Amino acid sequence: MSPEGLRFMDGYRDAVLIEKLAAQIHSLSRTPIRLMEVCGGHTAAIHKYGLKDFLPVTITLLSGPGCPVCVSSQKFVDQAIFLGGRRRVILATYGDLVRVPGSVSSLEKEKMRGADIRIVYSVLDAVKIAQRHPERQVVFLGIGFETTAPASAAAIVRAEEEKVDNFFLLSAHKIMPPALESLAGGDTRIDGFLAPGHVSAVTGTMIYRNLAHVYHRGVVVSGFEPADILQSVLLLVKQIESGHFQVENEYSRVVKKEGNPRAIAVMNGVFGLVDAEWRGLGTVRESGLAIKPELAHHDANVAFNIRVPDGQLPKGCICGDILTGRKIPSECPLFSVQCTPVNPIGACMVSSEGSCSVFYKYKT
Amino acid sequence: MHHGNGGVYMQKLIADVFMRFFTDALICNQSDSAIINPGKGKIAYTTDSFVIEPLFFPGGNIGSLAVCGTLNDLAVSGAKPEYMSVGFIIEEGFKISDLIKIVRSMAIEAKKAGTRIVTGDTKVVNAGKCDQLFINTSGIGALNEKHIPLSSGKLVKPGDKILLNGPPGEHGMAILQARKLFSFKTNIISDCTNLYPLVKQILNRSGQVHFMRDATRGGVATVANEIARKCNVGVEIDETCIPVNREVAALCELLGFDPLYIANEGKVVVVVDAMDAERTLNGMRRVKSGKNAAIIGEITAGHPGKAVLKTHSGGKRIIDELLGDQLPRIC
Numbered sequence: 191m192s193p194e195g196l197r198f199m200d201g202y203r204d205a206v207l208i209e210k211l212a213a214q215i216h217s218l219s220r221t222p223i224r225l226m227e228v229c230g231g232h233t234a235a236i237h238k239y240g241l242k243d244f245l246p247v248t249i250t251l252l253s254g255p256g257c258p259v260c261v262s263s264q265k266f267v268d269q270a271i272f273l274g275g276r277r278r279v280i281l282a283t284y285g286d287l288v289r290v291p292g293s294v295s296s297l298e299k300e301k302m303r304g305a306d307i308r309i310v311y312s313v314l315d316a317v318k319i320a321q322r323h324p325e326r327q328v329v330f331l332g333i334g335f336e337t338t339a340p341a342s343a344a345a346i347v348r349a350e351e352e353k354v355d356n357f358f359l360l361s362a363h364k365i366m367p368p369a370l371e372s373l374a375g376g377d378t379r380i381d382g383f384l385a386p387g388h389v390s391a392v393t394g395t396m397i398y399r400n401l402a403h404v405y406h407r408g409v410v411v412s413g414f415e416p417a418d419i420l421q422s423v424l425l426l427v428k429q430i431e432s433g434h435f436q437v438e439n440e441y442s443r444v445v446k447k448e449g450n451p452r453a454i455a456v457m458n459g460v461f462g463l464v465d466a467e468w469r470g471l472g473t474v475r476e477s478g479l480a481i482k483p484e485l486a487h488h489d490a491n492v493a494f495n496i497r498v499p500d501g502q503l504p505k506g507c508i509c510g511d512i513l514t515g516r517k518i519p520s521e522c523p524l525f526s527v528q529c530t531p532v533n534p535i536g537a538c539m540v541s542s543e544g545s546c547s548v549f550y551k552y553k554t
Numbered sequence: 555m556h557h558g559n560g561g562v563y564m565q566k567l568i569a570d571v572f573m574r575f576f577t578d579a580l581i582c583n584q585s586d587s588a589i590i591n592p593g594k595g596k597i598a599y600t601t602d603s604f605v606i607e608p609l610f611f612p613g614g615n616i617g618s619l620a621v622c623g624t625l626n627d628l629a630v631s632g633a634k635p636e637y638m639s640v641g642f643i644i645e646e647g648f649k650i651s652d653l654i655k656i657v658r659s660m661a662i663e664a665k666k667a668g669t670r671i672v673t674g675d676t677k678v679v680n681a682g683k684c685d686q687l688f689i690n691t692s693g694i695g696a697l698n699e700k701h702i703p704l705s706s707g708k709l710v711k712p713g714d715k716i717l718l719n720g721p722p723g724e725h726g727m728a729i730l731q732a733r734k735l736f737s738f739k740t741n742i743i744s745d746c747t748n749l750y751p752l753v754k755q756i757l758n759r760s761g762q763v764h765f766m767r768d769a770t771r772g773g774v775a776t777v778a779n780e781i782a783r784k785c786n787v788g789v790e791i792d793e794t795c796i797p798v799n800r801e802v803a804a805l806c807e808l809l810g811f812d813p814l815y816i817a818n819e820g821k822v823v824v825v826v827d828a829m830d831a832e833r834t835l836n837g838m839r840r841v842k843s844g845k846n847a848a849i850i851g852e853i854t855a856g857h858p859g860k861a862v863l864k865t866h867s868g869g870k871r872i873i874d875e876l877l878g879d880q881l882p883r884i885c
Contacts, residue, residue, distance in 0.1 A: 208867040241867070389885075415864075417867075
């Protein structure tokens with residue numbers, strides 16, 4: 191190993207430890223099981239470290255809907271494009287969303303045509319842009335789950351405190367539990383969940399209790415290093431083989447049972463729950479975060495008269511089935527033929543954490 | 555704008571800035587062409603253009619980058635850089651004091667390298683018609699014919715070893731830091747440097763160098779894919795052998811970037827016969843820009859056309875082709 195290796199992560203990537211964990215998984219896993227790794231970060235880590243090579247054939251890993259870009263509806267992208275076409279508007283967004291195709295165009299294409307679309311590293315940068323340009327209207331595209339929603343909420347709070355009246359949020363934020371319970375109660379066979387580590391750092395671990403105690407699925411909150419993921423798989427194998435289901439926290443160095451109360455408070459102070467459309471899942475009740483009425487002056491849905499038709503997903507695209515573990519990317523008729531990372535048709539191929547993008551890169 | 559019309563102001567700009575630092579006899583003639591005698595044998599000839607934001611960054615500026623980038627294109631082709639041309643497209647309103655710093659850097663780098671800047675050109679454009687300053691260069695180097703295959707890779711074969719002269723990602727992350735997008739600071743400095751002394755050492759040490767490429771935009775990963783595709787061989791890189799800059803690695807982890815894809819301006823990927831690998835490595839480590847050199851992988855007969863990474867954890871994954879700019883992770 192390189193002598194300059196990062197000390198705080200070396201242990202979690204150590205090949206000897208990985209081999210040991212893999213050996214334990216191999217020795218305990220008897221029953222064929224299907225585990226859903228929910229978070230796009232897990233999808234990417236499993237690919238990045240080649241972890242599927244370490245698992246026995248009895249274990250199938252399914253990618254879940256925890257990719258913020260992948261589950262953003264086509265309508266949301268169309269709404270963003272509509273706003274970007276307004277001359278006074280500056281759109282601010284996180285990374286991969288710019289490449290997601292809407293019904294007709296994408297933010298990336300609109301940017302090339304002259305729309306003022308800026309990628310920011312932090313939502314607070316979008317507030318600063320609004321402060322520097324009082325004559326413009328800055329709309330931040332809020333995607334992501336409980337990990338990113340508190341940051342968007344904090345930006346609204348900052349805008350209120352500093353009277354930044356030209357800052358708006360177009361929220362597509364969602365929360366995880368309703369979607370996971372929808373999957374657990376659906377027709378896709380899922381025996382256990384690797385629960386999203388960074389969502390859990392905010393929410394705490396109790397949000398998954400129904401999965402374990404009502405739906406009788408194994409749940410392990412997992413970190414993102416190779417040892418985290420394999421340890422979590424091992425714990426899930428033990429749960430499922432024993433039939434004793436519970437919520438376990440493998441990522442205890444980051445995740446506390448009670449989560450991050452301050453983050454939860456700021457999120458709950460700004461957002462209320464609404465029904466939300468998830469690509470692949472359809473409408474999931476009370477799974478979306480919408481800005482509360484008293485802060486509606488920062489809500490892009492209220493401040494702008496956004497008119498977009500209901501779009502139709504491209505013919506043949508099965509991103510929905512992939513996001514819910516019903517199918518794998520290679521079963522999509524468009525996969526690697528018409529739909530490639532260079533020319534993505536569905537959101538799952540756009541995001542670096544998208545199942546199709548990862549599958550495309552991983553194939554040998 | 556007056557500085558661009560060929561008149562008195564232009565002459566003053568040339569005299570006060572360019573001729574102050576570019577002192578080669580040929581460029582001082584200010585004739586339309588520089589008459590040079592490149593000597594017998596083949597020459598290597600390269601051109602490049604430099605557009606960068608910001609113009610000044612830890613470890614250099616657009617000027618030093620322009621000179622080193624040109625020298626390196628020649629060096630990794632096996633050529634000794636001898637002559638350069640420089641062309642400037644300057645936006646109206648650009649600070650003369652900044653131009654002086656940039657031109658001074660270019661003169662210093664060229665002089666250190668023993669390369670003559672023999673001809674140049676200047677244009678000034680309206681505000682908004684270029685982003686502050688663009689620089690174009692070309693370079694000529696003397697080429698020993700035995701080094702011609704270095705660029706083509708036709709000598710690359712399974713069993714060859716792959717060497718890298720230091721930790722990847724320093725230039726790209728220094729640029730990112732210089733854009734002041736984050737509130738935290740790092741000590742990352744661009745690796746922008748003239749690679750010819752290192753290349754000269756490599757070529758002196760080994761008669762079995764089969765390929766060289768500087769790992770600029772797209773990083774080491776892009777070169778790995780180029781070797782695999784161009785030479786129709788498999789490339790295997792061992793992640794545990796890649797030199798690491800701790801701060802670059804930490805910043806990449808934070809943002810979700812892969813250092814293998816980050817731009818470099820002082821890194822060269824070298825493919826040598828296995829028998830010469832250790833000797834070449836020892837030679838590289840004697841030169842400043844190679845002190846952290848390492849053998850990072852090898853060429854294989856398996857998976858031709860593909861580059862594969864053996865990870866820290868022992869698993870394997872494909873090193874993808876870079877499709878677009880890396881974007882910071884969301885959550």
